[in-house]
Amino acid sequence: MVFGDFDGDRVRRYAEAINRFSGKLAVVIGGGRIARNFIGIARGLGADEVWCDEIGIVVTRINAMVLLSGLKGCAPVVPEDFSSAKLLLTDYDKVVMGGTFPGHTTDATAALLAEALKAEQLLIATSVDGVYSSDPRRDSEATRFEELTPEELVEIVARNDVRAGSSSVVDLLASKIIQRSRIPTVIFEGTPENVERALKGEKIGTIIRP
Numbered sequence: 001m002v003f004g005d006f007d008g009d010r011v012r013r014y015a016e017a018i019n020r021f022s023g024k025l026a027v028v029i030g031g032g033r034i035a036r037n038f039i040g041i042a043r044g045l046g047a048d049e050v051w052c053d054e055i056g057i058v059v060t061r062i063n064a065m066v067l068l069s070g071l072k073g074c075a076p077v078v079p080e081d082f083s084s085a086k087l088l089l090t091d092y093d094k095v096v097m098g099g100t101f102p103g104h105t106t107d108a109t110a111a112l113l114a115e116a117l118k119a120e121q122l123l124i125a126t127s128v129d130g131v132y133s134s135d136p137r138r139d140s141e142a143t144r145f146e147e148l149t150p151e152e153l154v155e156i157v158a159r160n161d162v163r164a165g166s167s168s169v170v171d172l173l174a175s176k177i178i179q180r181s182r183i184p185t186v187i188f189e190g191t192p193e194n195v196e197r198a199l200k201g202e203k204i205g206t207i208i209r210p
């Protein structure tokens with residue numbers, strides 16, 4: 001899940017959507033435009049990609065802290081690794097975290113966490129309404145897939161780059177983890193309303209079915 005920018009109303013609507021879900025839920029928050037701005041500035045100053053990733057990770061953790069402020073039944077800390085998240089979920093129904101280590105986006109963090117938790121399902125709330133044959137923001141001929149296998153997803157995202165702050169529909173590591181874990185995944189446009197629909201199991205976005 002990603003916040004566009006400092007928009008308190010939007011964050012509130014995400015929190016409400018998550019609070020209406022009953023059951024165990026692990027949420028991973030991205031860095032949004034703020035992370036991309038900071039990464040762009042640091043890169044312009046000569047920072048290497050690992051440092052840019054570290055900056056991105058800090059922003060994701062701040063976003064997690066902000067969302068956590070509005071969540072009920074959620075662990076009151078932001079775990080920084082998967083074992084801590086797993087442990088917290090034994091005591092709490094919900095946990096919210098940001099990134100972990102450099103080299104990928106929070107898509108991969110979410111996929112790894114889903115794998116570590118043996119999750120029933122992975123929901124990836126992103127900025128486009130599903131997976132397209134090519135980038136719909138640049139190619140008017142791009143077509144959206146209703147359903148893909150993990151192998152097809154890997155093939156599509158392998159064409160994108162892996163720099164800090166990448167804006168591929170999902171990153172390559174995430175697609176590889178989805179492939180190896182065989183966890184059913186939904187990739188959809190992450191508005192608060194859509195997050196709620198996805199949590200209810202409504203058909204939305206592109207389904208990655210092993």
Ligand code: U5P
Pocket residue numbers: 002029030031032035052053054055056057060098099100101102103104105106107109163164165166
């Ligand atoms: N990031 C990492 N590792 C993580 C999560 C995030 O290096 O586990 C960095 C990447 O540079 C990413 C940025 O692009 O933080 C912001 O996360 P996201 O909004 O792209 O998911």
